[in-house]
Amino acid sequence: MSEPVSTLRPLKGIGLSALGYGLFSVQDATVKWLVAGYAVPQILFTRSLVIVVIALLIGGRRNIAALAQSRNKGALALRSFLILVAWLSYYNAARSLGLAQLTTLYYAAPIIVVILSVVLLKEVVSPARWLAVAAGFGGVALAADPHGAIDLVPACLALFAACCWGLSIILVRLINRSDTTTNQMIVINTLFAAACAPMLLWYWKTPDPFSLALMLILGVAGGLGQFFLYEGFRFAPASALAPIEYTGLVWACLYGYVIWGDIPRVTVFAGAALIVGSSLTLVLFERRRAAAALRPPAEHGSI
Template structure:
């Protein structure tokens, strides 16, 4: 089960499937975080339990080899930078959520795949096909329609979301750069172990003893996060960052499903149209990749 260093494969369609599943699990994570934040738990407390759970899982899966892999890694600077970017994105996103309507928040954050596509050209020298550009545009239009934002957001919270999106995009690019030499389990162990230590330092001032149910949710959050991270990291072994980027839009589809199952929220007509466009964006990428291989 422990992933090992391997060459990147050309099976981009498999990478897209893994990414869609990963973002679906991340939608479960967002639903749990929403529940916990609504019950007045602090972000760092939630992050601590989540990261500690993922770290324990990574230690169990990776064993001594995982620990030694992190200790001997020659990519510590890259891993540290990526962890800092992810932590910053997390904090910016959920702090902005306190001031923006959810529709505005979602619309602004989904600029991230566009950032990934641009960065993949500038930093990774990847060749981005016209189908990838169309997919990104279609996906963004779908998000805008589904979110149906009203009014102009406050400038600083809006900027926080865009900063979070750029941080996430840069972190995604770093995954691609080091994936061929850094096993998935090493990245998970390093990032989440660091998150656990940083958030633990805040607990004496922020800790709120959770109920049994809420504690279970926090642990479940860690399980969901660990599995989601694993699937997403593995997806980058099979496909370029610019191909994976549009699949992030499918998280909104998962969110619609979870919203109905948990809070009995039904999507509007614009939500349905947006969801169709979001799914179409990933289909365009897969069809374009298949055509490229056939050519």
């Protein structure tokens, strides 16, 4: 007998978000490739335009009418601003911090998401979710192996980026109650493009065919990543999906090896194992929790 649809909802959300974070890792690897020769505003502008086109293709004309009737225009604008600030803060911090330090500080975001889900969304966070978050962050810290003195200002920028991203994730959950995923993509990326457009007067550099292809790949990966992540929040609570963000480190290590020949240290494999293990444990817990909720009262031990 097939499993009831309601049992599969949290698992579907986890699967969609994992796919989204995997695509975001493709995006990060592509950005790392492009920033060597192009300014961040130009990269972000091109990426945003491609994502708007993807959203229009997915949602069709009905998106425009639905967007005009949206009751969350303020929340959509705020989320756009938060993500833009997170991007700028993160990449400015990256100029001064080592990758290990930067990664560890930024991956405070899932912890922030869980805390905000309790404060703002009134979600009840189970011990298993707290454990998955803690274990995932431990895996990141182990894999990143941060050491040495940290510059205070760049470190604060990285943590500020994590806070902005965490709050933006909470807003996804709130906005999803009335707005479509594609509408969110259109608003956020249109505002991104508008914010970056004036800076192109100083930063524009005509891309060669290979770089242009990379920018298109960046937009496709970013657009589909956003779509799958936002859809994931329709099926599972924010606190359940927060630990899945840590899986991005596993993909980052893989792409680093395939593209740049970076050979991970033993601690990276150990940390990745901890991240994957915590995520799989969370999936198992959510599966059992959903199945238990569907059992008749007698099976729960009621008299």
